[in-house]
Amino acid sequence: MNPIIAKAIEEGRYKLLEHESFELLRQYNIPVPDFALVQDIDEALRVVKDIGYPIALKVVSPDIIHKSDVGGVILNISNDDELRSACERIRSNIKEKASYARVSGFLVQKMVPEGLETIVGATKDPIFGHVIAFGLGGVLVEVLQDVSFRIVPVSEEDARAMIREIRGYRLFNGYRNMPARDEEAVVYIITRFSELLSDNPNIVEADLNPIIILERGKGAYAADARFIIGIS
Amino acid sequence: MEPQSQVQSDKSVELTITSPLDLLFNPRSVAIIGATPRENSVGGVITKNLLTKFKGKVYLVNPRYDEVNGTKYYKSVLDVQDEVDLCVIAVPAPAVPKVTDECIRKGAKVTIIISGGFSEVGEEGARLEEELKKVALNRIRVLGPNCIGVYNAFNGLDTFFLPEDRMGRPKPGPLALISQSGAVAGAILDWAARRNIGVGLAVNYGNKLDINEAELLEYLAKDSRVKVVVMYMEGLKYPGEGKKLLDVLREVVGIKPVVVYKAGRTKAASGAVKSHTAALAGNYEIYRAMLRQAGVIEADNLTDAFDMAKALATQPLPRGNRVLVITDSGGMGIQSVDALDTRGLQVPELSESLQGILRKQLPPLAVTRNPIDLTGSATDAMYKFVLDTVLPTSYVDMALIIALMQIPGLTINLGNYIVEARRFNKPIVVVSFGGNEYVAKFESHLEESGIPVYHAPHRATKALWALYEYAKIKGAIRGWVA
Numbered sequence: 248m249n250p251i252i253a254k255a256i257e258e259g260r261y262k263l264l265e266h267e268s269f270e271l272l273r274q275y276n277i278p279v280p281d282f283a284l285v286q287d288i289d290e291a292l293r294v295v296k297d298i299g300y301p302i303a304l305k306v307v308s309p310d311i312i313h314k315s316d317v318g319g320v321i322l323n324i325s326n327d328d329e330l331r332s333a334c335e336r337i338r339s340n341i342k343e344k345a346s347y348a349r350v351s352g353f354l355v356q357k358m359v360p361e362g363l364e365t366i367v368g369a370t371k372d373p374i375f376g377h378v379i380a381f382g383l384g385g386v387l388v389e390v391l392q393d394v395s396f397r398i399v400p401v402s403e404e405d406a407r408a409m410i411r412e413i414r415g416y417r418l419f420n421g422y423r424n425m426p427a428r429d430e431e432a433v434v435y436i437i438t439r440f441s442e443l444l445s446d447n448p449n450i451v452e453a454d455l456n457p458i459i460i461l462e463r464g465k466g467a468y469a470a471d472a473r474f475i476i477g478i479s
Numbered sequence: 480m481e482p483q484s485q486v487q488s489d490k491s492v493e494l495t496i497t498s499p500l501d502l503l504f505n506p507r508s509v510a511i512i513g514a515t516p517r518e519n520s521v522g523g524v525i526t527k528n529l530l531t532k533f534k535g536k537v538y539l540v541n542p543r544y545d546e547v548n549g550t551k552y553y554k555s556v557l558d559v560q561d562e563v564d565l566c567v568i569a570v571p572a573p574a575v576p577k578v579t580d581e582c583i584r585k586g587a588k589v590t591i592i593i594s595g596g597f598s599e600v601g602e603e604g605a606r607l608e609e610e611l612k613k614v615a616l617n618r619i620r621v622l623g624p625n626c627i628g629v630y631n632a633f634n635g636l637d638t639f640f641l642p643e644d645r646m647g648r649p650k651p652g653p654l655a656l657i658s659q660s661g662a663v664a665g666a667i668l669d670w671a672a673r674r675n676i677g678v679g680l681a682v683n684y685g686n687k688l689d690i691n692e693a694e695l696l697e698y699l700a701k702d703s704r705v706k707v708v709v710m711y712m713e714g715l716k717y718p719g720e721g722k723k724l725l726d727v728l729r730e731v732v733g734i735k736p737v738v739v740y741k742a743g744r745t746k747a748a749s750g751a752v753k754s755h756t757a758a759l760a761g762n763y764e765i766y767r768a769m770l771r772q773a774g775v776i777e778a779d780n781l782t783d784a785f786d787m788a789k790a791l792a793t794q795p796l797p798r799g800n801r802v803l804v805i806t807d808s809g810g811m812g813i814q815s816v817d818a819l820d821t822r823g824l825q826v827p828e829l830s831e832s833l834q835g836i837l838r839k840q841l842p843p844l845a846v847t848r849n850p851i852d853l854t855g856s857a858t859d860a861m862y863k864f865v866l867d868t869v870l871p872t873s874y875v876d877m878a879l880i881i882a883l884m885q886i887p888g889l890t891i892n893l894g895n896y897i898v899e900a901r902r903f904n905k906p907i908v909v910v911s912f913g914g915n916e917y918v919a920k921f922e923s924h925l926e927e928s929g930i931p932v933y934h935a936p937h938r939a940t941k942a943l944w945a946l947y948e949y950a951k952i953k954g955a956i957r958g959w960v961a
Contacts (some may be wrong), residue, residue: 375721378765396768398725405772412771 248275252449252476259477264307265354268472275443277436278468280357288334291355292327301325301358304333306341310348317344323358359468361420363428364457367401367469368424369439369444371451371477377444379437383415384457399441406437419460428460432467451477483868499589499620500698503690504631504680506564507535507730510556510587513569513594514539516547521593521640522569528643529567532635538563556585563587567628572596572607575624576614583618590615591638592623598686612688626685627661630668633679633704649858652677653706654785655699657692659713661685667711667781676785676924678706689715694725700731702802706792709784710739714766721769728773736791736949738758740778741766766811774952776945786931786938787945793929794906796950798957799876801825804850805865805879807857807889811910811936812850815879818940824947826850829874840864849875858888863896870903877906877946879939884911884918891921898928906946908932908939 248256251267263271266284270359273279283294295302306319314320318340321333334353341348364384372378375398382394397414410416410433421427434449436458444450452475460467509529515522522541529537530550538559544552553559556578566582568575572594582590597608608624615621622628628638632651639646649671658664661683671678680702682695692712699705708731715721731737742748743817744763768779776791778784802824806812816826826849829837834847846852851869853861862880870878878900882893900907909932911922920939922932933939950956 372721372762372765373718374715375725375765375769376719379769394764396764397772398765398769408771409768412939 248449249447252447252469255476256449256478257479258309260309261478262309262312263476264309264351265472266307267304268474269469271443271474272469272472275439277439277443277455278432278466279472280359280468280470282354282356284352286352287298288331291330291334291353295327295330298357302330303310303356303358304337305356306337306348306356307349307351307354308345308348310339311341311345317348319345322386327343339426343469343475359459359470360461362461362467363425365433365460367433367440367455367458368452369440369450371448377441377450378410379441379444381409381420381433381437382413399444401437401441403434403438406434406441409437410434426462429463429465429467430460432465433458434462435440436469448475452473482933487840496925500690500694502564502599503589503591503620503622504629504636504682504698504702505634506589506636508538508561508563509533509567510537510538510540510553510559510563510582510585511569512540512556512582514541514544514552519642524640524642525567525569525593525638528637528639529635532637534634535636536561539757544627547553556581556587559585564589565636566590567593569593569640572604572624574729576611579611579619579621580614583614587619589620590622590686591626591628592621592688593626593628593638593640594623595625595685597624597688608686608688609887615689621689622682627664627683628682629823630664631679632677632804639668639681641669647672649676649678651679651704653704654678654709654788655702655705655707656681656709657695657699658683658711658712659692660711663711667785670782671785675923677788691720691724693720693724696724696727696731696737700734706735707788708735708737709788710720710737711781711784712739712741712766713743721765723774725769725864728769728775732774732952736776736788736945737773738776738778738784738787738791738945739768739770740781740784757888772885774949776948778941783938783941785839786933786942789931790906790908790942790946791949793931794908795904796955797876797906797943797947798950798955800912800947800956801874801876801882802828803869803875803878804881805853805862805878806850807853807855808883808884809846809852809854811881811883811912812852815881815910815936815940818937819879819943822940822944824940824943827874829869833869833872833874837865855886856888857886859890859893859896862893863888863899866896866900870900870907871904875905877908877943879908879910879943881910881936883913884921885913885915890925891917894921894924894928894930897925897930901929906943908942910934910936910939 251271269279269282281298285291302324303322324330324333366382366384368380377399379395380396392413393407393413397409419428419430454473455469457470459470513522514526517523540553540556542554563585566587575594598605630637630639646665646669664683700710723799804815828848837847844854851865911932912934
């Protein structure tokens with residue numbers, strides 16, 4: 248079993264912490280923005296020298312499900328002063344809005360440039376096993392249900408077909424003043440994600456949301472990730 | 480390789496006559512446990528079917544009879560002296576485990592359990608099914624229980640317990656049907672028989688205690704008499720089954736086309752699916768994903784499935800998506816363009832030089848751009864001229880021919896011209912619509928010569944679309960990277 252998942256199970260956690268999720272993605276070469284887990288502001292100031300601004304700062308806690316709801320996320324931090332105050336603000340927000348929560352540390356994460364937001368998700372179906380879903384991000388997609396599915400293992404060809412199947416695919420080829428997007432980078436992410444799921448049958452649910460797709464040739468990143476582990 | 484031979488000469492493996500699945504479809508001898516002379520009872524219809532049609536030995540088993548009309552009845556299958564390849568069981572559910580055990584002791588390798596009253600009726604039935612499973616496991620292969628069994632038009636094996644005057648039997652032909660529902664199978668065979676569509680093999684697996692869709696597909700892929708498999712499914716039942724089916728489907732699709740209609744697509748229908756065959760409808764999106772991943776052609780209903788299958792069984796694969804439309808009705812031509820465009824097929828305008836050649840021969844009112852509208856003054860010869868001039872060119876990949884036979888210029892001879900155009904090795908489908916005898920004669924002439932006929936442009940379009948989809952899967956399309 249993957250040590251990250253083993254550790255979660257050992258600690259009785261059914262959800263991976265954010266940095267664990269990113270670490271798992273990294274193991275499968277799925278591009279994630281540079282990140283580091285830190286304990287305090289001094290450590291944050293040290294790691295940011297490598298990562299570089301702008302960054303996002305996020306609280307890491309096994310007890311908080313929606314970090315932004317309790318003021319646990321601050322985006323677009325662009326210098327040391329902003330970082331210091333962000334750190335303090337998150338601490339006081341948590342004290343005020345989620346006093347029950349244990350804080351394991353902070354995630355320092357490089358901000359990704361803007362791009363087309365998409366979602367790659369997975370569930371585990373009793374009959375079919377892992378099933379991967381792909382769709383554009385945002386509220387509109389929930390309303391339109393513009394999502395395609397494939398059963399793991401998903402080949403490159405399958406991944407390409409599932410991307411082209413959604414109605415919003417036109418956005419990949421550029422629309423009005425928006426540039427064409429790096430479709431092959433998403434194909435790569437989906438196939439690597441498929442392998443990650445095949446190797447880890449304990450994962451019962453996963454979301455890479457959003458996946459930011461840059462211009463053609465510039466890649467795509469999983470900017471956020473969530474893994475749910477089945478503890479049997 | 481020529482597209483035609485890709486459909487028709489599949490890499491079929493020689494049948495080994497000893498495997499249980501072969502014996503299920505091609506037994507040399509059959510015992511009916513629960514045979515009876517009582518007409519229109521389940522056992523009675525099966526008894527009559529096999530006695531009158533089956534090309535093999537039939538043994539009737541029922542302790543209540545010794546002999547009826549000169550045919551011997553055995554007390555038990557164990558009393559039969561000769562070998563029994565297949566046991567058909569149609570006795571009340573509580574007696575099934577015991578007679579199944581007798582079939583095993585007799586040495587039969589496979590059984591069709593027609594009887595209902597198992598997991599589909601609740602807890603007590605489910606317990607009985609478990610008991611049956613223990614008896615059968617690793618000792619005999621089971622189709623059913625709660626099924627209508629097998630129809631084999633080639634050898635007359637027919638366990639469909641619906642009387643012949645209520646359910647017509649289709650002639651032998653290149654289509655095979657796997658149906659999760661017995662009643663649906665009966666109705667579709669009746670429908671096919673009436674329309675002279677050849678369905679050589681049909682099978683329904685009921686509660687799926689043992690033999691499942693995947694195994695039936697594997698068998699049908701190997702049987703070289705089958706050119707296209709049509710499948711009606713509501714939902715899978717067992718954990719992990721989906722992946723196995725996906726793997727098998729992918730393999731079969733490499734050998735011959737598979738057309739699937741999956742019912743129970745909506746949340747509203749999932750309860751009905753569960754109570755019907757104890758299957759989970761699950762998320763239809765996942766089924767659709769599986770079908771697409773496997774390269775299966777998905778139909779929206781059963782008639783669509785057979786419309787497509789008919790074309791897949793008879794036509795070569797196209798090398799592109801451009802359709803030549805020839806019509807004697809402008810209105811039908813427009814309907815066809817709508818339908819084709821919706822399915823992603825093109826109706827390309829013909830080149831000026833080609834149109835010039837057409838204009839020289841056709842009456843001044845004819846439209847030559849494509850759709851080619853020969854108008855109400857169309858004749859057989861005009862259709863032939865357009866077909867022979869345009870279909871072989873590199874501008875088009877297939878033809879949709881609309882022939883409304885109500886106009887006096889068209890005769891049955893048009894059928895011959897269309898059949899002759901098969902030599903261009905491009906798919907041809909015909910739309911004909913009407914009610915008189917002459918129309919019926921024209922249509923059956925075409926169908927018998929391997930040209931599928933449809934009664935509406937949208938149906939013919941779906942058939943061409945299915946050919947195009949399968950061609951993509953088989954890599955027969957120019958410049959298409961699958």
